[in-house]
Amino acid sequence: MTTRTDATFFPPIPEAQRWLKGVTFPPDRPLINLSQAAPAEPPPPEMLGAMAAMLQETATHLYGPVLGLPALRAALATDWARHYGAPVTAGQIGITQGCNQAFAATLSALTTEGDEVIVPTPWYFNHKMWLDMSGLRAVPLPTGADLIPEADAARPLITARTRAIVLVTPNNPTGAEYPPETLRAFFDLARAHGLKLVVDETYRDFHSRPGAPHDLLTTPGWDDTLVQLYSFSKVYRLTGHRVGAVIANPELLHQIEKFQDTVAICAPTLGQKAALWGLQNLGDWKDAQRQEILTRRAAIAEGFAPLRDRGWQLRGLGAYFAYLDHPFAEGAAALAPRLVREAGVLTLPATMFTPSGDASGERCLRLAFANTDSAGLARVLDRLARVEGPLATPSGAA
Structure with missing residues (x-):
């Protein structure tokens, strides 16, 4: 019997977490998790205080x-x-x-x-x-x-x-x-x-x-x-x-x-x-959070040149997300788990965001940067620029 839940795929975030099993990260290169679009910090102290009172x-x-x-x-x-x-x-x-x-x-x-x-x-x-x-x-x-x-x-x-x-x-x-x-x-x-x-x-x-x-x-x-x-x-x-x-x-x-x-x-x-x-x-705190996200957005745009020189493209950038076109011959579904092992970066392949058979999904990765700062993003870009592998044949080449 096929059920309604059988009709769809396994949730991508838990699926990506499986790639971490058995992988160790050296102290000088800890994992940078850019898989989930969610802040990793609690609400601000003022809100936590108000919530404590609400519990009464x-x-x-x-x-x-x-x-x-x-x-x-x-x-x-x-x-x-x-x-x-x-x-x-x-x-x-x-x-x-x-x-x-x-x-x-x-x-x-x-x-x-x-x-x-x-x-x-x-x-x-x-x-x-x-x-x-x-x-x-x-x-x-x-x-x-x-x-x-x-x-x-x-x-x-x-x-x-x-x-x-x-x-x-x-x-x-x-x-x-x-x-x-x-x-x-x-x-x-x-x-x-x-x-x-x-x-x-x-x-x-x-x-x-x-x-x-x-x-x-x-x-x-x-x-x-x-x-x-x-x-x-x-x-x-x-x-x-x-x-x-x-x-x-x-x-x-x-x-x-x-x-x-x-x-x-x-x-x-x-x-x-x-x-x-x-x-x-x-209100003011919310404005400051927006400015922080815009600062991270700018850090990616301004620091992308070394990746661009190695064939990467910055396809989209805004809110919590950067959408990257990678240069490698392998598809994004294979590249994303490899980045965990070789670069200590957890991100999602665009195959998780595209219909089955859509070739564009294998060319791109989504980076969600809500839980890292500009310095962390600089490390991400540096790590990705060091990744090696056979390159894709340019479109139109023999």
Whole structure:
């Protein structure tokens, strides 16, 4: 018997962790783990103190409202409206148990088995896994050299079974930041065909440009087409507390409420209270975190020349991610475990982000640099520049 979970692949992060078994790392070259897009440090001390006090409150240990604490929904609505320069109400906010659950709940509310969802490639692997396990068809939308999807290329992929288009910006895995005009083109395409445009903005707070990344919320009736997903986990280092959000039409949230009540009942109350406290008190700290990520981004861009000289290419860079095209004859699926052994660097091959048989997956690696600093990234670049191996035949060569 084939089950829904049999329909998809094993989670990439645990799979990559297996490459560490039996490998020892000398003291002068410890492992640098760039496999998972998550900060490795706890929340700031001020938040930890506030969370300690929250533990003394009885309500922290009880079920809360299915769509989230009213105060958190209202605060996020205010934050969202301020950031995007458009009205957003608490009734358009739903709190979920992490952004992955926000995606799962949204797609469950929008689709039925056999439906189709257009997803640019490279795609976020957990999105693909959920579509597989839901009996949905993920329709790949290849991106070009700039890793930016095009609405004109998506148009011929729309069929009678298409229900949504999913975008992630800043993108996981590539780091690409989709321009406002790209998002507008996809919004117009989705609206013209009666589809939902689902935009995962987990990494919004680390965008290289300040201010709103698009103006879609200024469109009258935006929530009949647009669904935004968000995460508190990265910006406030609350990954273990699982707090995400859906910003959407209240009628859609009413359907999502069914999913939420069945799967989780509510997002963890402590995490929700911490997210609320962060929104109210950590504005300057959040800005500093963004600047730190931008500093690391610059360190990769400025330090990449030795790798470029050895045939590597920096395809994408943004938020927590660098997307590298390697020069070797072997594919990325074989190269990534070799980098653990020979360079002490754990990263993911792009085969984990692309459809089976997509040759581009074997050419690229994703580096997620949330848990290292600029000095650590300099060591990564130096180690990669020292890796040897047979080189790929240049495209077009005999």
